Amino acid sequence: MDSREKALRINRLRDQISVCQRCRLCQTRTNTVPGEGSVDASIMFIGEAPGHNEDLQGKPFVGRAGEVFDQLLQSAGMTRQEIFLCNILKCRPPDNRNPLSDEIRSCVGSLDLQIKLIDPQILAPMGNFAATYIFEKFSLPAQKITAIHGKIFPIHTPWGEKRIVPLFHPAVATYDAGKLPELKRDFQVFQKLKQELVERTKSTKSEVGN
């Protein structure tokens, strides 16, 4: 699918999300937060759910956790323009409570469609809720984020070989600034993975050229 068609479908999905009433969170939200970024992104970052600022602006990670996220991205030489950033839940849970399992079940159809349309090479779930969902979706055994953060999990899908890189949620560093160096260390894995992607694209191109 070309970029124009992808963008069209992603925008159509965004419009559907904006009127969604599949769970109770539609009654308390100000705005839906569908996610944003490049439809051609090779890396998709997936957080938990919008917070207060995200609910007001309709954009992901624009509060304090977003500031940390931007620092982490920058430390790995990346920008928001080249990635896609979204959440498990597209609406804010009241008082930023944890997502409930029926809310996750009602909402993940949209995330599944985003993954299918954007077709990223790397999925980076941030925090326990996102990592649990992505591990289950791709039939990987459940593990706590403390045991798997920053590691690379290769997966085989009908759309080719992909990687899952679970990460600590950036909000962790808003409670404990001492965690920032560890979060930054985990993000360095993307430098290596991006290089790998460049090599893979080169070798595919030379195979086509031969």
Ligand code: URA
């Ligand atoms: N935390 C999240 O998980 N997502 C956001 O968009 C903001 C904070």
